[in-house]
Amino acid sequence: MIPELGHFALACAVALAFAQGVVGIFGPSLRDARALYAAPLLACSHFAALAGSFLALVWAGVVSDFTVENIADFSSSATPLLYRITGIWGNHDGSMLLWCVILSLCGLAVALFGGNLPASLRARVLGVLGLISGGFLLFTLTVSNPFTRLWPPPLHGAGMNPILQDPGLAFHPPVLYTGYVGFSVAFAFAIAALIEGRVDAAFGRWVRPWALVSWCFLTGGIALGSWWSYYTLGWGGYWFWDPVENAALLPWLTGTALLHCSIVVEKREALKAWTVLLAIATFSLSLSGTFLVRSGILNSVHSFAEAPNQGLFILALLAITIGGSLLLFAIRAPVLAASGIYAPISRESALVLNNVFLCAITAVVFTGTLYPPFANLLFGVQLSVGAPFFNQTVLPLAAPIIIAMGFGPLLAWKRADFAPVLQRLYLAGGVAAVVFLVMAANRHIIAALGLAGGAWVVMAALTDLAQRTRLFRVPLGQSAARFFTLPRASIGAALGHIGFGVTVLGIAGMTLAVQSVVVLQPGQSTKLGGYVWTLQDIHSAPGPNYTQRVADITVADKSGVFLRLHPSRRFFAAQGTITNDAAIHTNGFNDLYAVFASELPGGGAELRLNEQPMAPEIWIGGLIMALGGFFSLSDRRLRVGAPARKRVAAAVAS
């Protein structure tokens, strides 16, 4: 019964979403106050219906109702409770529903927190969100219904793919989806602004917090996913330039650009049309990324099972959303004349430079990701574009960004001078140079460049903070007091830059990783990275819904054994699959990583051992970036409805 209620609620949500769309978009032109206030109400009820539907599916998962096909296929009675819930979004139909729930949650947030928006703008924003939601809900309801019943029900259920049974993956999809979907709000604002024909500083102020929230979630989601693939898949890598990963990276790149250029709109009223275009592009990339991978058009190592009949529906939805918004942009963009004027060397120009390079990276990643399916379609050749392509193109384009990131925040708005900025950055430059020389002396040129770049970004951001608080030039207490009165947005921005620098450090450090694949008999040992790794024993151990073979490895340095690692191989009887559970020891700056690859008939264990310097910094950096974003979000300017003009002026002057 409950699943039927969920199904019904889903159908209600479709109707409510379309109603929200139509009332929201056409309501304001009716000049009827009731139409303006209907849109937020519809958004609330649309969310309520969808939340009810999702809870019904979760309930079916929790009680293991195997008459629901979705539950029977991806859950089993032996699956632990946490994974019975998270398994809901571990498959295509359920994840579609989650996607729609988050979209309607965004609508709810606009309805609740948008009280200070002009009523017509709010209605139009909600209308755009309603139409998008309606389209995808219709898809969920008709083509990929998660409530399909199954009769007779199986006794146990097929069970979850053991690789997905992991806490990292449990939270990766919701976080990532919140990031993807959150950009829909920026998109809706852009479309609404195009319809209204007005983009001003207020537009920048409204779009920025939304873009910022979704950017934080997207950053967190990508970092979580990368961390998950690092420790679960047992490959020891963190980024494979797989289409799924690229699909998340593309909106992150344009989203980062959007974040930066909305500052320009807010403060200087320049780059308006460009900001609107970026908002459209970011959400379009989010959409196409999510769904091209789903529909099997992009061939990926970790896409869901293919469902060709769904492809056309999705393509049509994408074409309407993206094509329609770009068409609207083309018609209305000339209305958006820029008014701010700035010199070639200024904060604005630095932000433009950031945008140009981010978009160039987006373009090459986009080309590399989509070239193979198009080549197959057009020329009938099967080829793939692998990591070498992306490394050769993205890294050279990222280098100028890294250099500019040091200068940018120190430049003044409107017109700046390079010389004093250079003077203030001597420390950062010096640190970067020392790092480069030390590493280059050890003949690690690539790592030297990367580490120097990371150090430069981190030091430059710290310098910026130090300058603002007049650290070491006034007594320490006074500096601290200054720190707490700094606009939170500027601390957030510095944190974001520091986080990026730390990630760069991590990525650069990982190029120094060493690896070896060995077969050891119990008692034998091998050397790697200055340590002696000894296989002590192989034994069996029980698990909740698997059995496992565990290898006991000791790691010793000159002073003796300091670490025991227990990588295991897990046998999942229900699916007949085996997974490797890697053992990772980290001290924050260096990971020792062991995988139990297989057990040989002769009695030995095949192990893969890695030493990965700086690996944790990759995700710590991602975390710092996301935290910086959230911190910036708590800025008074963004919370207060009608910001005091004076305050903005003060921020510009500082």
Next chain:
Amino acid sequence: MRPPKRRRLYLVLACGLCFSAAVALGLAAFSSSLTYFLSPRQLVAKPPPTGQSFRLGGIVQVGSVSTTLSGTTPTTHFAVTDGQAAVNVIYTGVLPDLFREGQGVVAIGSMGPGGVFVADEVLAKHGAAYMPKDVEQALKEAGKWNPKFGPPPAASTWNTMQVKAGS
């Protein structure tokens, strides 16, 4: 020139420079790092030069997987087949969890001496019922499977199936 115009010129110049750099980088990288997909049959018919990287896709031939040790370093040997031809592959490293005989596999690497494919990376798909798209194409071309006549045959039978010669 008046300042706004000059400013715009700088902007256009910067964008132009950056995008031409992106295009140049992209083209240079494209020509050197595009990897083609070959099935064992195509590989045997027209072997690529030694050292050129490509992807080899097919089914792991049943009974072909073995591991040899030199010191403590293991090397895995297996054969990839599409029912028409088989290619021997050697690989040092951890095989994916889903790698097994009779299952679809994609190996990335190049031809080594003696007609052996040296794999740098071996991929198997997460999901047992899945067939890699590349492998599916290779099977169709090899005449093993015509989608008009139903689902593909069970993977474990592919390398023992009889196929008319020259198809």
